[in-house]
Amino acid sequence: MLEIAKIRQKTEEIAGNLARKGVANATEVLQEILRLDDRRKEIVTELEKYRAEMNQTSKSIGLLMREGKKEEAEAAKKQTAETKDRIKELEQEVSDVQSKTKYELDELPNAPHASVPTGKSVEDNEVVFERGDVTKFDFDPKPHWELARKHDIIDWELGAKITGAGFPVYKGDGAILQRALISFFLDKAREAGYQEIQPPLMVNEDSAYATGQLPDKEGQMYHIEKDGFYMIPTAEVPITNLYRNDIIAMDRLPLKNCGYTPCFRREAGSYGAHVKGLNRLHQFDKVELVQVCLPEKSYDTLEEMTSYVESLLDALELRFRRLLLCSGDMSHASAKTFDLEVFSAAQERWLEVSSVSNFETFQTNRLKLRYRTEENKKILLHSLNGSALALPRIVASLLENHQQADGSIRIPEALRPYTRFDQIG
């Protein structure tokens, strides 16, 4: 959620950036928010005047009662009725204005950072660089779903039988490969200074709201209505919410946490060839990084996190490219996002395997996550997160890029201590 104080200070600048993200009438929307906030202040000022008056009167009634001046006390009581009604009215007005303001703010996405290119869709994303060896095949490379079937390591039909489409079953070496990747990613993250967290896989409404899933992505989460819980779409949600309503001492910063969790996504509306195989699932595994840092350091942190994830792809011997997402392709909450994509020779396209974002204060504003300055001021921190990494697409990339002429899959050196086999098949 954007901060009202900042909207007030930099209305035009923010409006301009919101427009780049496709918000219609950005200036008008911001001005409406400021008008509502002005109105709120007016009402609050009046409200508090009446409340102060009520407090005064109540106090004096207490004194009169004590002194035994019953009639005087009764008379004073009668006089309060009008003020009381007025307070009720004003309270209703404040709450109306506040919910209107909140509604307007909730609708607004984060404003893209100045360095984010303007654009509407994936086509406008910028390729920052490509790295890694191009895999050359002297045979016809097969897509991962065929390889997985051949080696009987991933079974979509079984998953469909026991649950439904998009819930594959990993078997034998497939299951071991998953477990190996998770351990590998977690060990690397720990070496890089991240504390490992095992969070709950369901969260309450407050948590889903604070990181921006609600109300924006309501329909994308599995919702357990009976208990009011949401299945997490990413570990970002519980891990970032660890710090909801916290004031962090400066010497604890930056907060660096990571976690492995399954992720659950309804993916309502997805269809077509691009959702084949492991490309888009309802349940998948992911190791996620979350950092919370000082505002002035968040863009360095974004770079640091992205480079870190790239080092994982290097270790897995995968050719990748870094994309700087354009204003129109970023998620609701992000101010700047880098995507990392691995080239799949078999599918002849780039697969997104990681997304690293700086949310600036968009999440921390809802989280009320602040730090205390030397002067004892409370300032909102910045939050960032990144996948390191999402398993299905990494598995797909490994299968497709490391397949051999005989159909076997070569396991990259770095992963062998974890799989304890060098090839599949």
Place this chain on the structure above:
RNA sequence: AGAGAGUUGCCGGAGUGGUCGAACGGGCUCGCCUGGAAAGCGAGUAAACCCUAACCGGGUUUCGAGGGUUCGAAUCCCUCACUCUCUGCCA
């Protein structure tokens, strides 16, 4: 899942309708004392919001959350969440 007890400030813990933002103890910060330290003494020690040029000052709200009764609620009533104990069930 059933029965009971509880949820108060950084921590412990009083407080059952008015003078309670909250006794008392501990912690922490600053000052005094000291060669230095301990002890001791003194002062301070929540958050959000409103008024204001103001980091001065004044005001409002907050004692698990939300609603209600009342002139007035930490204190009474209702709903919910959480914690603990016992019983039940079960990885």
